[in-house]
Amino acid sequence: MAGSSSASSMVVGLDIGTSKVVAIVGQPTDDGGIEIAGIGSHPSNGMKRGVVINIESTVQSIQRAVEEAELMAGCDIHSVYVGIAGSHISSMNSDGVVAIKEREVSASDIDRVIDSARARAVSEGQRVLHVLPQEFSIDAQGGIREPLGMSGVRLEAQVHLVTAAANAVQNIEKCVRRCGLDVDATILEQLASSMAVLTEDERELGVCMVDVGGGTTDMAIFTEGAIRHTAVIPIAGDQVTNDIAMALRTPTQHAEEIKVKYACALTELAASDEMIKVPSVGDRPSRDLSRQALAEVVEPRYEELYMLVREELRRSGYEDMVAAGIVLTGGTSRMEGASELAEEIFHMPVRIACPQNVKGLADVVRNPIYATGVGLLHYALQEAQYGRSQQAQAGVVAAPSGRGDKSAEAATGTTLTRIKGWFKRNF
Numbered sequence: 001m002a003g004s005s006s007a008s009s010m011v012v013g014l015d016i017g018t019s020k021v022v023a024i025v026g027q028p029t030d031d032g033g034i035e036i037a038g039i040g041s042h043p044s045n046g047m048k049r050g051v052v053i054n055i056e057s058t059v060q061s062i063q064r065a066v067e068e069a070e071l072m073a074g075c076d077i078h079s080v081y082v083g084i085a086g087s088h089i090s091s092m093n094s095d096g097v098v099a100i101k102e103r104e105v106s107a108s109d110i111d112r113v114i115d116s117a118r119a120r121a122v123s124e125g126q127r128v129l130h131v132l133p134q135e136f137s138i139d140a141q142g143g144i145r146e147p148l149g150m151s152g153v154r155l156e157a158q159v160h161l162v163t164a165a166a167n168a169v170q171n172i173e174k175c176v177r178r179c180g181l182d183v184d185a186t187i188l189e190q191l192a193s194s195m196a197v198l199t200e201d202e203r204e205l206g207v208c209m210v211d212v213g214g215g216t217t218d219m220a221i222f223t224e225g226a227i228r229h230t231a232v233i234p235i236a237g238d239q240v241t242n243d244i245a246m247a248l249r250t251p252t253q254h255a256e257e258i259k260v261k262y263a264c265a266l267t268e269l270a271a272s273d274e275m276i277k278v279p280s281v282g283d284r285p286s287r288d289l290s291r292q293a294l295a296e297v298v299e300p301r302y303e304e305l306y307m308l309v310r311e312e313l314r315r316s317g318y319e320d321m322v323a324a325g326i327v328l329t330g331g332t333s334r335m336e337g338a339s340e341l342a343e344e345i346f347h348m349p350v351r352i353a354c355p356q357n358v359k360g361l362a363d364v365v366r367n368p369i370y371a372t373g374v375g376l377l378h379y380a381l382q383e384a385q386y387g388r389s390q391q392a393q394a395g396v397v398a399a400p401s402g403r404g405d406k407s408a409e410a411a412t413g414t415t416l417t418r419i420k421g422w423f424k425r426n427f
Contacts, residue, residue: 013376014080018215021061023069024373033357038073040065049215050086052171079182083189088165091230094120113157126163134158134226190218192375197353207324212332229316237332265302266337270295306345325349329371
């Protein structure tokens with residue numbers, strides 16, 4: 001990541017969103033947390049609903065954010081963990097089964113059963129992003145979370161399979177490489193966000209995390225410690241801004257400022273006697289508008305979004321299994337009244353979550369806006385940590401994960417490393 005040995009453990013998360021690009025540099029702390037060394041943020045101009053629509057603009061936004069992060073962290077950034085979102089992402093639950101070779105589950109057995117589960121037909125043009133183990137079964141015994149070393153004849157695995165449009169992934173990776181950076185891994189954004197904001201108890205009890213960004217709203221449902229369902233809803237903060245611009249007849253940049261400063265997602269919380277200035281289009285003079293009238297524009301869009309989330313939760317079949325309720329995160333969740341309205345619609349506990357287990361620039365990143373960026377660091381550091389421990393167990397000395405060591409030993413260990421990392425993180 002940087003020339004000095006002190007910076008050798010640093011990793012970089014790159015959240016390329018619809019409204020902003022955020023680069024966050026961090027390194028592990030002794031207590032398993034993350035120390036943030038630098039942050040760079042720049043408005044995003046080349047993305048729409050999680051998909052690249054202008055490569056040149058996206059490249060410029062990435063470069064600015066990365067340069068800012070480098071300056072603050074005092075290091076050179078060479079590679080990044082990139083988040084991906086968008087309506088092109090789909091997911092399914094799959095399973096696989098293999099015979100246990102030596103009557104005792106080995107690393108290669110786990111590799112084979114995961115490959116068997118992964119072999120489920122993926123539609124043309126889609127690329128597998130993640131194969132996330134949920135649980136294993138040995139013979140008739142189910143609910144096993146760590147099968148390594150257990151005795152039996154038949155090993156089954158239930159996994160959550162996440163796929164993305166290959167061209168959408170390639171376009172994002174192309175933008176990153178145009179900035180002279182390597183891509184360590186491409187990670188589903190709601191998976192990253194969940195690592196930053198959810199507690200182990202929430203994952204165990206059952207929780208629905210809703211990351212409301214600028215272009216998309218990303219959902220992830222966990223029960224019994226494992227991810228069960230993911231979905232992307234193409235309504236988010238940009239639609240709220242557009243509603244304000246249209247209803248108040250004001251330019252989009254002013255609508256965004258009004259949304260951030262004055263908007264409220266629940267009309268009854270906004271004061272009718274509190275007035276705001278609304279700039280007009282062209283040379284026309286500004287107008288006065290009550291904050292309550294603004295809330296009347298904003299509330300229906302939030303209501304629509306929450307209704308779509310509720311429908312998706314029902315469709316997933318896990319609505320009655322999320323005892324810990326709803327966890328809201330992402331920049332658009334910060335609006336006043338967002339959690340109160342959500343409680344009215346979902347009829348379950350709702351909290352707005354910020355990234356946890358962070359030090360250094362903690363006061364800056366403890367903000368829902370940075371959930372994905374910090375989550376990418378959690379993913380990266382834990383993958384590297386378990387990669388090193390796996391290599392030590394196997395007696396293999398290899399390059400850090402994702403850094404181009406294509407040797408047979410490293411390739412064989414990759415799947416198991418990720419599986420072990422996932423289990424250690426979540427169980």
